[in-house]
Amino acid sequence: MTTKVPHPAALPRNVSRRGFLGGFAVLVVAVRLPSAEAGGVTTSPPHLTAFVSIAADGATTFVLPASEMGQGVCTALAQLIAEELDADWAKVVVHTGEGVEFRRSLGPGYTMQVTGGSTSIPVWRGPLRRAGATARDLLVRAAAARWSAPPGSLTTASGVVSHPDGRTVSYGELAEEASRLRPSRNPPMKPPGTDRIVGTSVPRNDLRAKVTGTAQFGVDVRIPGMLRACTVACPVFGGRVKSVDDVAARAIAGVRDVLVFGDFVAVVADTWWPAKRGVEALNITWDEGANAAFDSAAVSASLRAGLDSPRPFVGRKEGKGAAGWPPEEVISADYEVPYLDHAPMEPLNCTVHIQAERCDVWVGTQVQTMVLQAAAKATGLREEQVFVHTPFLGGGFGRRGNNDFVEQALAIAVRVNAPVHLLWTREEGIRHGFYRPAFAGRLRARVASGGVTGLHVRVAGDNILHRYLPKLLQGLPLAQELPMEGLLHTSPYAFADVLMEGVLTDLPVPIGFWRSVSHSYTAFFVESFLDEIAARLGKDPVDLRRSLIGDSHARFRAVLELAVEKAGWGKATAGAFQGVALHESFGSICAQVVELRMQNGLPRIAKVTAAVDCGPVVNPDVVRAQIMGGTLFGLSEALGARIDFRAGRVVQSNFHDYPLLRMKDAPPVEVHIVDNPTGTIGGIGEIGTPPIAPAVCNAIFAATGRRIRSLPILPALARGSA
Template structure:
């Protein structure tokens, strides 16, 4: 069967059709679950697979999602608190089990390479509806538990409210049976059910046992006008612990009898140990053993030193007598890779190289006869994730099974790799998810988990905490792929954009991720990976003639998901080029974009709000300029206006104004926090981020080589939310992509110099 974007179910599944044969007529698996999904505990009563009620009448919410600063734990608690009429602090989080019930379905549905025009709520095409329905069915069967793709709110919006509303109906039903009074006469405030006329008064805990066997009857969500919590700024429940030091991250794990391991990889990507003499190191006080670690889950071959503390282990690892061997038949060089990508992108733009993700009209013919034509080449480098919490994992292997404590975004994959390494069934592995000190996609990988379990096999049943020194993380990351795009556009005699042709090239992430982390899902051939072309093929603009092709390369550099994935650099390419076309047409950049959004009122509203709040068109002080960018990713749209100047040849960002449409704003305060963090993250990458590889070795070793935006450099950031009644969409990533083009466009307005390569090299 020929693979097209219409028939492709999930880039990377390969023979996805084999998964659906024989059960396509079955109804989707329920996501509400059963009370016995949650482990029993004294004084707690399960009402479904997500919720328990304790003896005090508080709700216990099963939490399969990782908290890495995005505020998801607090926000999901709000959904439950709202439907159960509880205070947010009356919802306590408990670890979810490893049940498939908690699989992230929305992230799989979002991976389908449909154009947003085909999936817009209320305007979905038949093929988009069918494709998403099918992949959701597959997702419910696979049960891939993960936090990523800005999909958590989209995934839980219906199911958590349903779980809470069903529990409410059961609790009120139990009270009705006991008091022999109609539910319609009850009031519920902070989990206390009252019947004012009869004088009855009791909290949820007193009805929980009876509620477990009470049919819920008709379940209804609270109406928006009844909401007391949702849509209003709410405090995050985790802030006190994060500020007073009580929050426990993976690296804070401490267990009785624990030992510590430090990893040292071959300095060359894909390198290996040629010779090692550990005799002198093993004589050091506090050092217990030295182990060789084979490549697993995509890691480079390494050694691990085990000691009584991380310090002892690290110092010994640096003193090891090792000769390293370079990989055979591999000479990785980022500059050479970039040159090859440019040639491949040009071939995609000029011919039929690569995969066609989007085609309308006849772009080549229109370009050939254009009144005005513009060509540009844009480039982006490899990037590291640079998480502040070093890579770490604690593992313990005993005859009873394997215990893993990990700051992971993928507990299911962590469990699977731990079972493979320890050679035990998966039901003998328990993964304890800790808080994460920065994920950004790096902790979608499980290499450090595999290494920790391998070391734990040698520690006699004692738990071991394995830590990567910062230099190991920078030089052995799964990097954001380098990318190149060749963009060609044409205007008619009236300055209207008629054609856009884009050819791009860069490594495909999804096939490589599946190969190393979920080989049972990897197909026999690479299928088109949406992440390579997102931000290029799915533009919101009404352009009569469009053609977008991508060449998926395989450079040999380990690549992975980086915050906002393909959008992170493709938005820089597309939105900078749209700005160039506006200048070619002699039009204002905002007006030019609005002219292309006449049939996209939601996008136009976001752009107009950002422009209005930023005072677009109003005079700025001499020496300052504004730039704008608009981008949709993860079903959310962000418009950004940036005001800049050059003071003594140094960049000064005076203000960043953002407008967002992310559907229902569940907690506007958390949305603003995510925008602010995204802008800082995006500016760090736009100004400083790059990974250079020479002779298989990464040159950047630590933060001095890979700077982050300083507090002094950070501008004021404003967030304005477009009101919406649509379901909530992602906000952990969508404000990252427009940062680089908004800055580049502002610098062009200021200096007249067009910067087409990241990181941006400032004029002068």
């Protein structure tokens, strides 16, 4: 991902303000990340901006710096700013941001606006609290001036400033005066332990819109005169259009045009249905290119060859590594996971309106800045002339961090003299993903005299970062560590000997960031293999973990103990079996205990008990929802989903052959939060996903003695071998 690093001299001031909308919204506060304030050169996290504005009637508008894709940021981030502002929560209105506004408030020093990596709360907690405090301080000083009172004598609550003598004035009445004051660089902040909005389960502010059908997603954007487009890209990655017979497509009523691009063809129509029928009626000859014979067997062969590579990258080595282990003391197992698609419920779509001096893009995106740059490039306009509007995202999970569908929409719009709404079919979405990469793992342990003293993990697969980094930087350790997330410093287990290795493969499949990224397979590998070790040693899986958690990872103990206590570890109901897993990702730790029973050879999961430590909690109910959702998202993939290739093409195409979890198979997920208000704050959106596959597989092993070493589980069980 490219990040524009501002020159320190070009940075705007920490806090800036301006009135806008002719006094309607009169107090506006913008904020920047601390790293940017200090002029520090950072590539991650990216620098973002946010607004709060207060209108004369007290309406407090908060413009979201992150995209709302279900994870609850439109509520939780608003809580942060409202807390320090002492806002009247009932008057807080959240605008799901128009990305360009953030950039415009900051001048030339902006970098990336991006939502991903479970960073929204950890990255924004400080800046948004400070923005709220800055606004509150301005309001208090405005009231102090009005009353000729010392600012320190005044108090605030729920959008009102109070004088000791009982006089009060509302924020709305003060906003105009406050906007003329100079913001303080060090506004007073609330002392710890005095929060009244942060830390409480205020209801999500998007619920009513989402139960009445009025929430606007990208797919619902309607511009007067808008045409609809549907596209089909070469089914073989890297292939091109050779020729197109579009006679039948053009004969369909409502079809306006057929446009041919390098690797895809678009049909443009008055409404979407004829556009889609037009695509089906096209007779396209493809130049399939170099990957026409690629298939899933080639994936497995490449990953297995990677496991045997003589030149792995060493990500972590302790003690003697894996050297000198006596063969009779070594246990070893190979694991494998397939490619996976994000499959958000809202099919990919993008609306573009190009005018003489202006381009508007409406898109559910996780990367507004990349959209902005792509639009400027496609239209030849300056970035200041591009306006990116972010409606609700009908799921993201990393897929909407890619710009491919946006670039298609822009290319079409450049050639069509009208606003254009591009909507992909589900089939196009599944066949042209940026998939979670397939990975293999070889795990080895040294076990002797009742204990385990060494762990050696080697993983092999493609590196997502290679899409974003020039070749020269791909070999840097930091880049090579990405596919090994979860195996390095965040792993809680201590062994005398540790060796963690990565081998890079080079497969012709587009890959990308998928909810929990590399943790999705490293947790499966390690947490499954720990149970293999426990079985070899005749130890209880929880006891083995207790004995291995290192002193520097004490936080993990509390999480594990909370999960096993609440689940009643060792006390499963008759005929049911339990499995456990523990993993840290994105700064938070999650332990899960699965209880299941086998019915006709298939697992029926009765319940999942999860414990999580994410440090301070902004909204407990959102945390519980995210752990529940993240867990069941992971269960979906653990059970049945995979992307395969045959003749260079993705085999799967829709939900009939890319099966996701349904109501009848969804167990209750009980979530317990470790009380850790002073700890380091971590992410929450992706944390539930990694532990579920190993927890389920460990429970299946407890029930059947069968070890599942390749996902998804159901086909592995059906094959009758692990």
